[in-house]
Amino acid sequence: xxxxxxxxxxxxxxxxxxxxxxxxxxxxxxxxxxxxxxxxxxxxxxxxxxxxxxxxxxxxxxxxxxxxxxxxxxxxxxxxxxxxxxxxxxxxxxxxxxxxxxxxxxxxxxxxxxxxxxxxxxxxxxxxxxxxxxxxxxxxxxxxxxxxxxxxxxxxxxxxxxxxxxxxxxxxxxxxxxxxxxxxxxxxxxxxxxxxxxxxxxxxxxxxxxxxxxxxxxxxxxxxxxxxxxxxxxxxxxxxxxxxxxxxxxxxxxxxxxxxxxxxxxxxxxxxxxxxxxxxxxxxxxxxxxxxxxxxxxxxxxxxxxxxxxxxxxxxxxxxxxxxxxxxxxxxxxxxxxxxxxxxxxxxxxxxxxxxxxxxxxxxxxxxxxxxxxxxxxxxxxxxxxxxxxxxxxxxxxxxxxxxxxxxxxxxxxxxx
Amino acid sequence: xxxxxxxxxxxxxxxxxxxxxxxxxxxxxxxxxxxxxxxxxxxxxxxxxxxxxxxxxxxxxxxxxxxxxxxxxxxxxxxxxxxxxxxxxxxxxxxxxxxxxxxxxxxxxxxxxxxxxxxxxxxxxxxxxxxxxxxxxxxxxxxxxxxxxxxxxxxxxxxxxxxxxxxxxxxxxxxxxxxxxxxxxxxxxxxxxxxxxxxxxxxxxxxxxxxxxxxxxxxxxxxxxxxxxxxxxxxxxxxxxxxxxxxxxxxxxxxxxxxxxxxxxxxxxxxxxxxxxxxxxxxxxxxxxxxxxxxxxxxxxxxxxxxxxxxxxxxxxxxxxxxxxxxxxxxxxxxxxxxxxxxxxxxxxxxxxxxxxxxxxxxxxxxxxxxxxxxxxxxxxxxxxxxxxxxxxxxxxxxxxxxxxxxxxxxxxxxxxxxxxxxxxxxxxxxxxxxxxxxxxxxxxxxxxxxxxxxxxxxxxxxxxxxxxxxxxxxxxxxxxxxxxxxx
Ligand SMILES: Cc1cc2nc3c(=O)[nH]c(=O)nc-3n(C[C@H](O)[C@H](O)[C@H](O)COP(=O)(O)OP(=O)(O)OC[C@H]3O[C@@H](n4cnc5c(N)ncnc54)[C@H](O)[C@@H]3O)c2cc1C
Ligand SMILES: Cc1cc2nc3c(=O)[nH]c(=O)nc-3n(C[C@H](O)[C@H](O)[C@H](O)COP(=O)(O)OP(=O)(O)OC[C@H]3O[C@@H](n4cnc5c(N)ncnc54)[C@H](O)[C@@H]3O)c2cc1C
Numbered sequence: 001x002x003x004x005x006x007x008x009x010x011x012x013x014x015x016x017x018x019x020x021x022x023x024x025x026x027x028x029x030x031x032x033x034x035x036x037x038x039x040x041x042x043x044x045x046x047x048x049x050x051x052x053x054x055x056x057x058x059x060x061x062x063x064x065x066x067x068x069x070x071x072x073x074x075x076x077x078x079x080x081x082x083x084x085x086x087x088x089x090x091x092x093x094x095x096x097x098x099x100x101x102x103x104x105x106x107x108x109x110x111x112x113x114x115x116x117x118x119x120x121x122x123x124x125x126x127x128x129x130x131x132x133x134x135x136x137x138x139x140x141x142x143x144x145x146x147x148x149x150x151x152x153x154x155x156x157x158x159x160x161x162x163x164x165x166x167x168x169x170x171x172x173x174x175x176x177x178x179x180x181x182x183x184x185x186x187x188x189x190x191x192x193x194x195x196x197x198x199x200x201x202x203x204x205x206x207x208x209x210x211x212x213x214x215x216x217x218x219x220x221x222x223x224x225x226x227x228x229x230x231x232x233x234x235x236x237x238x239x240x241x242x243x244x245x246x247x248x249x250x251x252x253x254x255x256x257x258x259x260x261x262x263x264x265x266x267x268x269x270x271x272x273x274x275x276x277x278x279x280x281x282x283x284x285x286x287x288x289x290x291x292x293x294x295x296x297x298x299x300x301x302x303x304x305x306x307x308x309x310x311x312x313x314x315x316x317x318x319x320x321x322x323x324x325x326x327x328x329x330x331x332x333x334x335x336x337x338x339x340x341x342x343x344x345x346x347x348x349x350x351x352x353x354x355x356x357x358x359x360x361x362x363x364x365x366x367x368x369x370x371x372x373x374x375x376x377x378x379x380x381x382x383x384x385x386x387x388x389x390x391x392x393x394x395x396x397x398x399x400x401x402x403x404x405x406x407x408x409x410x411x412x413x414x415x416x417x
Numbered sequence: 418x419x420x421x422x423x424x425x426x427x428x429x430x431x432x433x434x435x436x437x438x439x440x441x442x443x444x445x446x447x448x449x450x451x452x453x454x455x456x457x458x459x460x461x462x463x464x465x466x467x468x469x470x471x472x473x474x475x476x477x478x479x480x481x482x483x484x485x486x487x488x489x490x491x492x493x494x495x496x497x498x499x500x501x502x503x504x505x506x507x508x509x510x511x512x513x514x515x516x517x518x519x520x521x522x523x524x525x526x527x528x529x530x531x532x533x534x535x536x537x538x539x540x541x542x543x544x545x546x547x548x549x550x551x552x553x554x555x556x557x558x559x560x561x562x563x564x565x566x567x568x569x570x571x572x573x574x575x576x577x578x579x580x581x582x583x584x585x586x587x588x589x590x591x592x593x594x595x596x597x598x599x600x601x602x603x604x605x606x607x608x609x610x611x612x613x614x615x616x617x618x619x620x621x622x623x624x625x626x627x628x629x630x631x632x633x634x635x636x637x638x639x640x641x642x643x644x645x646x647x648x649x650x651x652x653x654x655x656x657x658x659x660x661x662x663x664x665x666x667x668x669x670x671x672x673x674x675x676x677x678x679x680x681x682x683x684x685x686x687x688x689x690x691x692x693x694x695x696x697x698x699x700x701x702x703x704x705x706x707x708x709x710x711x712x713x714x715x716x717x718x719x720x721x722x723x724x725x726x727x728x729x730x731x732x733x734x735x736x737x738x739x740x741x742x743x744x745x746x747x748x749x750x751x752x753x754x755x756x757x758x759x760x761x762x763x764x765x766x767x768x769x770x771x772x773x774x775x776x777x778x779x780x781x782x783x784x785x786x787x788x789x790x791x792x793x794x795x796x797x798x799x800x801x802x803x804x805x806x807x808x809x810x811x812x813x814x815x816x817x818x819x820x821x822x823x824x825x826x827x828x829x830x831x832x833x834x835x836x837x838x839x840x841x842x843x844x845x846x847x848x849x850x851x852x853x854x855x856x857x858x859x860x861x862x863x864x865x866x867x868x869x870x871x872x873x874x875x876x877x878x879x880x881x882x883x884x885x886x887x888x889x890x891x892x893x894x895x896x897x898x899x900x901x902x903x904x905x
Binding site: 089101102103125130142146149155177 | 693694695696697698699702721722723724725806807809810813814817818820821822825826828860861862863864865867868871872882886887888889890891892893894895896897898899900
């Protein structure tokens with residue numbers, strides 16, 4: 001067993017983990033370690049070879065690998081220790097991490113831990129598509145890694161279920177590689193990926209988008225041979241008589257992402273059932289003292305820019321924590337999603353100041369007013385011409401010491417104008 | 418052309434159990450299996466229950482082999498090293514009317530020599546199973562659970578280690594009886610054997626019809642299942658069965674724990690025309706859920722994480738009630754052809770006992786001499802994730818492949834994947850890996866590990882990208898390599 005002791009241990013070396021580690025170092029942490037199971041740093045980014053990363057942060061549109069490279073360089077300059085091809089198996093309440101790589105088993109004692117494990121894709125079984133179980137069914141991200149990292153084409157005649165960003169980007173990518181993309185099937189009345197991706201990845205290539213449709217059956221004895229698609233009603237039930245068969249040899253699923261939190265759950269960190277990520281306060285500290293969360297394992301972000309911004313805060317607060325002792329036990333105020341809002345992160349706040357809030361709305365809407373309420377008191381009111389579940393909203397709210405002392409909950413709502 | 422003394426058609430649990438028994442003797446044995454691995458048919462997709470023997474009429478072959486097989490399982494599990502748990506089962510009665518059925522089952526059980534049966538009050542049952550409410554229940558302690566594929570693979574692999582030849586992806590397409598021999602035609606060439614054992618499951622009639630006019634029909638009957646996430650494993654402790662439905666000769670939708678903590682709901686029973694139609698359907702998914710909810714009202718919908726189906730090989734039609742006994746017999750017209758017909762539930766339980774019966778039939782044709790160099794497996798090898806830290810640490814120190822986690826959900830190492838791919842049967846599909854070491858069985862369903870397994874297959878087993886399969890001969894994973902990888 002190889003023993004180590006560090007100030008801040010970051011689990012996951014994707015953009016979130018890199019940003020958190022760099023920021024921890026900048027804020028004075030002496031010994032910072034990043035642990036990642038891949039043989040590379042950058043997490044999911046090296047397979048995202050399209051551009052569109054870092055536009056808000058740097059003003060230029062970078063590809064995934066370029067964006068990752070920026071942070072990897074920073075990490076290297078900062079003398080951050082990196083353990084690659086190293087899997088964290090578990091950690092406990094005393095913040096002792098057990099990890100393994102080819103050199104052996106590690107026991108790493110950390111002053112603070114930053115969780116940055118990213119997310120995983122939903123599978124066929126998250127939506128229970130009936131039919132047979134042939135080969136040729138991939139999640140979009142897996143197909144993306146096969147094509148972009150391993151030069152392997154999964155198939156030729158492709159249907160995509162779900163219009164998340166990964167699915168949209170893959171539609172175009174497959175087209176570039178010479179595949180026939182037969183269509184993207186989406187159960188909602190609107191695409192769930194970013195509007196710019198619908199235009200640039202589908203419309204520009206004449207790939208049909210079947211809105212209000214779903215796949216009701218998968219057929220194929222060995223390799224997938226066809227899918228049945230059907231239109232759905234307003235309750236998302238397939239409408240009888242609208243079924244249509246489409247022959248294909250490949251089905252890609254882009255059904256959304258789920259934060260990766262097996263490690264967090266095992267140690268007893270509370271998880272928000274809507275975001276799938278840990279419940280955190282304004283410092284992005286989870287319900288376990290000294291353990292912070294950021295990136296896609298906290299909540300699924302739309303763009304890496306906003307993700308990095310928050311991840312840096314997690315690194316900063318983790319550093320503060322590592323040098324302090326125990327948390328002052330203060331009562332938390334809950335921040336809850338009100339009308340029109342699906343979730344808000346952070347879920348807890350226990351300190352006054354300018355607090356960044358991120359949230360998603362329930363459905364697309366125009367001419368709305370965003371309000372943040374503490375009881376009857378309105379802390380913030382802002383006109384929003386247009387809101388969409390695909391676009392995460394980030395705002396800053398000034399929360400006074402009095403509010404912290406008196407309020408029990410804060411509520412974020414989206415009202416009509 | 419290659420000569421064997423015994424040829425077994427079908428590498429399901431029945432064919433594999435027979436192969437294993439034979440591998441203890443000095444006989445030349447071949448197993449033809451058209452799938453890419455053993456346990457490709459019903460033996461993979463069932464409830465995995467080791468039945469007690471209370472459900473089949475006294476004096477039937479089903480009852481006899483079930484009870485006999487059941488009594489062999491503990492020793493088999495200890496030596497062959499597959500996981501096995503005596504979890505016991507409750508058959509629950511909702512009212513006085515159904516209680517009569519419990520008494521009837523108890524009496525059948527007693528007549529079949531099933532021990533320790535007890536009818537218990539609902540209030541007592543609730544203490545053991547807080548999520549189940551019933552009027553009374555029959556407690557059957559001698560019912561257990563296994564992973565059916567794990568058992569079949571253990572039998573086949575140990576047989577292969579003792580020189581039984583397994584020919585995977587080899588379909589028997591013709592059979593001719595010559596004077597003292599059979600000529601066996603397959604899609605991979607022709608073979609000869611003295612004895613042919615027809616263990617082809619749903620295809621048992623097709624095999625018979627290659628040499629004679631069959632005197633029976635096969636009625637495929639599909640059973641669908643739902644699988645629940647491990648997070649819900651505490652819903653039940655033992656198996657929960659309703660009183661058997663009167664029709665169709667099946668046991669009804671029950672709730673079964675699995676060794677890894679997932680729960681199974683099913684199976685349904687639906688006679689179908691196409692024996693290969695292993696679909697799951699939306700209708701049946703909701704029916705199964707509804708019926709399970711009647712047994713466990715607290716069952717949440719989001720607990721369901723997967724679905725599958727298996728097909729029963731029935732010799733009786735839906736109209737005639739669906740129940741028929743096994744036929745385990747040498748053909749009257751074709752000497753040396755041993756037929757195993759209609760081996761439906763409790764076939765998994767009965768398999769080891771059926772295999773012994775078949776040995777007796779074979780011994781009438783040839784002298785069976787015990788090998789003195791038979792290599793019995795020595796129990797189960799622990800997985801990396803089950804080991805204490807010290808043991809894990811020592812393993813990695815000696816061999817770095819134990820330090821590379823390939824499957825994140827189940828924490829399976831590269832060493833375990835390589836061991837799985839090095840199996841003595843030569844099964845090299847993605848499923849072959851999954852069923853041997855659980856890589857790809859977790860929540861992400863292969864999202865992370867597939868790429869790593871593909872890399873291992875390519876680099877260490879020289880399997881080309883275009884030859885990689887999911888589970889059957891034509892279930893190709895990929896279209897092609899887009900460009901050659903350059904070393905730079
Ligand atoms: C297909 C796709 C396209 C995208 N396109 C865009 C785009 O165009 N523009 C944009 O701005 N954003 C885009 N994004 C979003 C952006 O890439 C992600 O938000 C970002 O990569 C998430 O960063 P992360 O660090 O949270 O997670 P990841 O990048 O997933 O990194 C998590 C890391 O943690 C490691 N890890 C997890 N568990 C363990 C453990 N137990 N032990 C050790 N290591 C562990 C993982 O291996 C991984 O390296 C896209 C995302 C995807 C998936
Ligand atoms: C839904 C369901 C639930 C069940 N539950 C239980 C239970 O809980 N407990 C229990 O004890 N039993 C149960 N059973 C019964 C048990 O699964 C079967 O009795 C048992 O698996 C039959 O094994 P087999 O080897 O005869 O058939 P199979 O497993 O179907 O094997 C036959 C094999 O022969 C191969 N084959 C066919 N034709 C050819 C050919 N021409 N050439 C080469 N190979 C060929 C096939 O590919 C197949 O692998 C259940 C069955 C079903 C369907």
